[in-house]
Amino acid sequence: MGLIVQKFGGTSVGDIDRIFNVANRVIEEKKRGNDVVVVVSAMGKTTDQLVQLAKAIDDHPPKREMDMLLSTGEQVTISLLTTALIKKGFEAISFTGWQAGIQTEKLHGNARILNIETKKLSSLLEEGKIVVVAGFQGVTEDGEITTLGRGGSDTTAVALAAALKAERCDIYTDVTGVFTSDPRYIKGARKLSSISYDEMLELANLGAGVLHPRAVEFAKNYSIPLVVRSSMERENGTIIEEEISMEQNLVVRGVAFEDDITRITVEGLKDEINSLSSIFGVLADHGINVDIIIQSRIHDQTGSVSFSIKTDDLHDTIHVLERNKEKLGFDSITYEEGLAKVSIVGSGMISNPGVAAEMFAILAENHISVKMVSTSEIKVSTVIDQKDMEKAAQVLHDGFGLAQQKTKATI
Amino acid sequence: MGLIVQKFGGTSVGDIDRIFNVANRVIEEKKRGNDVVVVVSAMGKTTDQLVQLAKAIDDHPPKREMDMLLSTGEQVTISLLTTALIKKGFEAISFTGWQAGIQTEKLHGNARILNIETKKLSSLLEEGKIVVVAGFQGVTEDGEITTLGRGGSDTTAVALAAALKAERCDIYTDVTGVFTSDPRYIKGARKLSSISYDEMLELANLGAGVLHPRAVEFAKNYSIPLVVRSSMERENGTIIEEEISMEQNLVVRGVAFEDDITRITVEGLKDEINSLSSIFGVLADHGINVDIIIQSRIHDQTGSVSFSIKTDDLHDTIHVLERNKEKLGFDSITYEEGLAKVSIVGSGMISNPGVAAEMFAILAENHISVKMVSTSEIKVSTVIDQKDMEKAAQVLHDGFGLAQQKTKATI
Numbered sequence: 001m002g003l004i005v006q007k008f009g010g011t012s013v014g015d016i017d018r019i020f021n022v023a024n025r026v027i028e029e030k031k032r033g034n035d036v037v038v039v040v041s042a043m044g045k046t047t048d049q050l051v052q053l054a055k056a057i058d059d060h061p062p063k064r065e066m067d068m069l070l071s072t073g074e075q076v077t078i079s080l081l082t083t084a085l086i087k088k089g090f091e092a093i094s095f096t097g098w099q100a101g102i103q104t105e106k107l108h109g110n111a112r113i114l115n116i117e118t119k120k121l122s123s124l125l126e127e128g129k130i131v132v133v134a135g136f137q138g139v140t141e142d143g144e145i146t147t148l149g150r151g152g153s154d155t156t157a158v159a160l161a162a163a164l165k166a167e168r169c170d171i172y173t174d175v176t177g178v179f180t181s182d183p184r185y186i187k188g189a190r191k192l193s194s195i196s197y198d199e200m201l202e203l204a205n206l207g208a209g210v211l212h213p214r215a216v217e218f219a220k221n222y223s224i225p226l227v228v229r230s231s232m233e234r235e236n237g238t239i240i241e242e243e244i245s246m247e248q249n250l251v252v253r254g255v256a257f258e259d260d261i262t263r264i265t266v267e268g269l270k271d272e273i274n275s276l277s278s279i280f281g282v283l284a285d286h287g288i289n290v291d292i293i294i295q296s297r298i299h300d301q302t303g304s305v306s307f308s309i310k311t312d313d314l315h316d317t318i319h320v321l322e323r324n325k326e327k328l329g330f331d332s333i334t335y336e337e338g339l340a341k342v343s344i345v346g347s348g349m350i351s352n353p354g355v356a357a358e359m360f361a362i363l364a365e366n367h368i369s370v371k372m373v374s375t376s377e378i379k380v381s382t383v384i385d386q387k388d389m390e391k392a393a394q395v396l397h398d399g400f401g402l403a404q405q406k407t408k409a410t411i
Numbered sequence: 412m413g414l415i416v417q418k419f420g421g422t423s424v425g426d427i428d429r430i431f432n433v434a435n436r437v438i439e440e441k442k443r444g445n446d447v448v449v450v451v452s453a454m455g456k457t458t459d460q461l462v463q464l465a466k467a468i469d470d471h472p473p474k475r476e477m478d479m480l481l482s483t484g485e486q487v488t489i490s491l492l493t494t495a496l497i498k499k500g501f502e503a504i505s506f507t508g509w510q511a512g513i514q515t516e517k518l519h520g521n522a523r524i525l526n527i528e529t530k531k532l533s534s535l536l537e538e539g540k541i542v543v544v545a546g547f548q549g550v551t552e553d554g555e556i557t558t559l560g561r562g563g564s565d566t567t568a569v570a571l572a573a574a575l576k577a578e579r580c581d582i583y584t585d586v587t588g589v590f591t592s593d594p595r596y597i598k599g600a601r602k603l604s605s606i607s608y609d610e611m612l613e614l615a616n617l618g619a620g621v622l623h624p625r626a627v628e629f630a631k632n633y634s635i636p637l638v639v640r641s642s643m644e645r646e647n648g649t650i651i652e653e654e655i656s657m658e659q660n661l662v663v664r665g666v667a668f669e670d671d672i673t674r675i676t677v678e679g680l681k682d683e684i685n686s687l688s689s690i691f692g693v694l695a696d697h698g699i700n701v702d703i704i705i706q707s708r709i710h711d712q713t714g715s716v717s718f719s720i721k722t723d724d725l726h727d728t729i730h731v732l733e734r735n736k737e738k739l740g741f742d743s744i745t746y747e748e749g750l751a752k753v754s755i756v757g758s759g760m761i762s763n764p765g766v767a768a769e770m771f772a773i774l775a776e777n778h779i780s781v782k783m784v785s786t787s788e789i790k791v792s793t794v795i796d797q798k799d800m801e802k803a804a805q806v807l808h809d810g811f812g813l814a815q816q817k818t819k820a821t822i
Binding site: 016019020050053054056057058061062064065066068069071072075076078079080082083084086087093094096098099143144145 | 472473483554
């Protein structure tokens with residue numbers, strides 16, 4: 001008998017029927033003799049509706065007030081799910097982020113979890129209660145409500161699993177597992193039975209959308225096995241853990257893609273060395289995630305730097321840079337919207353030089369031009385025109401033979 | 412320059428336009444040089460919609476989880492109003508009940524405020540910020556979210572006014588003030604320019620619906636002048652304060668009425684003296700408000716007691732009594748639904764005997780039979796059939812000449 005943390009996303013709790021379905025999944029786990037902590041997101045489109053309300057008042061609402069607003073979404077879900085569990089005869093109790101002791105840094109909209117005070121939850125679990133916790137939210141030491149940014153409920157679930165020393169963290173979602181690529185767009189995409197933390201981390205960072213990268217990082221650091229599975233289908237999911245031997249020899253294990261990317265170019269850097277650290281320092285201070293960075297210097301001209309961001313952050317980025325123009329020391333900013341990122345991931349790449357070259361060749365054959373490139377030991381990312389995104393992902397999925405590989409036995 | 416607490420109800424913040432309208436009213440007060448604390452309710456029908464969601468899961472959802480659910484309503488409003496104030500160039504900051512330090516007793520669904528920690532709010536007011544607080548909610552010393560029951564936002568506003576030593580508490584609502592009776596139903600009902608706390612307390616307790624009685628009590632105890640006024644119309648409202656001389660000589664100042672009343676009769680009390688205190692003790696412990704109590708004992712038979720409650724509490728009342736049947740020592744419970752309460756209020760009654768008799772005469776002339784009666788120094792209440800309610804209120808309003816009195820100069 002151990003502790004299982006279960007996380008259910010917005011689609012899984014989208015209406016009353018689905019909330020009862022989730023209650024049943026929770027009860028099944030409880031009946032197996034396990035203690036259960038359940039983390040839930042806001043119902044269906046609630047978050048989007050709340051964002052719309054705020055944007056009807058101000059296109060760029062204050063981040064503190066957005067956290068105040070959005071955190072109500074999960075609070076509704078924990079109450080309804082707990083009511084359903086109690087209705088079905090089980091002892092259950094709900095907690096908001098602050099009640100669950102989820103302490104975060106002071107950064108509205110995209111805070112990281114610093115610590116979880118587990119005393120209260122532990123004692124309730126010992127009493128046999130099912131504990132239902134609002135995902136995506138926490139509290140600063142000053143009692144300010146924060147949210148964890150995109151996919152924050154995954155992070156809440158894994159952080160709770162780590163803090164409570166759970167046996168496993170099950171991420172229930174609207175897909176049946178982690179795929180070689182997004183099956184909604186890519187023909188032949190197939191479910192992986194297992195994947196390593198590092199590969200998942202690259203996939204998650206690259207917009208595979210199944211799991212939040214911070215959640216995977218947390219899970220890796222605390223060696224929490226993660227299982228991605230469907231809340232509706234009764235299939236086995238994909239297990240994410242340290243050692244995977246069976247498929248280790250494959251060079252490329254997945255193709256990830258992400259749209260709504262913008263490339264920013266800051267030109268005329270006066271003092272290049274210092275400017276670079278100042279620019280990315282100031283962006284980090286404002287919680288803006290910069291992805292690929294490319295620096296170019298053409299002989300004795302002043303320097304420039306290009307980097308990619310989510311298009312959602314474009315307004316903030318320009319605003320922050322312009323406001324600090326003097327301090328940062330640059331001439332002008334240009335940007336290109338309508339871009340996308342397509343990446344290949346696989347831990348086999350470490351020992352296989354030439355994978356990047358093969359990727360570029362496949363893209364070139366298909367007349368797709370590459371605007372930015374970034375590589376790590378286990379991935380190669382390219383920024384291309386958004387209109388080419390799906391095609392690029394498909395030809396790479398085909399080109400690296402991902403569809404042909406046999407599915408291994410399910411876990 | 413002083414501190415004004417403003418409270419805006421659900422209708423006043425029902426949509427984005429109305430939230431901007433409220434922002435304008437707040438800004439007007441701020442521009443007059445006052446510090447402003449704003450207390451808001453949930454938007455329009457939000458609370459009803461949340462109740463419906465919970466009832467789709469369980470007809471009698473757990474009260475703790477209902478508080479968790481309903482408290483999100485005001486949290487949405489404080490965020491949106493604060494966003495609107497900031498958009499209009501004012502410094503504003505929102506607080507939930509727990510963040511604002513509103514400490515309550517441990518009673519879900521109907522908690523009373525015990526204390527307000529004003530340190531944080533005071534220092535923000537000193538910085539010149541407009542402070543926006545979620546009404547209707549608080550927190551226990553264990554960190555449990557509670558709600559204050561019906562009209563709880565009024566109580567929040569007055570309690571904050573008392574704790575922060577405000578000059579005045581303005582209750583903005585969808586009516587223009589306190590009327591001699593409900594103008595939606597009673598012909599000739601007119602707005603009062605002023606009224607005493609005690610009279611307002613009786614009117615509020617009797618279902619006049621404009622102000623929560625606990626709010627009036629708080630205001631009386633701390634001598635906070637209350638003003639009831641419209642959030643949409645620019646009319647003067649009704650001031651509620653200790654001394655009112657001008658209209659003091661009027662015997663009856665208002666006619667209040669309230670529907671959905673149920674009379675409960677508990678029969679066959681074994682040990683009458685002890686049973687009575689046990690019955691009402693056990694109901695109070697469960698947060699059930701009992702209104703009129705009538706005890707009857709017919710020579711040497713066992714005793715019985717009748718009392719009136721809101722029909723909403725019927726299920727809970729029966730449940731609580733039946734569960735404690737042995738301890739309370741009774742034979743059976745009967746009840747009659749579909750009743751209403753109609754009352755006359757006026758501080759002039761103290762020195763005018765015969766007002767009750769006149770009331771019964773007016774009702775009898777109109778063939779309305781009285782089922783229960785309760786009197787205080789400044790009011791007489793009758794329980795009658797719900798179908799007779801409006802007629803009774805109208806004939807009493809006419810009979811005591813309330814419509815003919817001239818409206819005094821507005822404040």
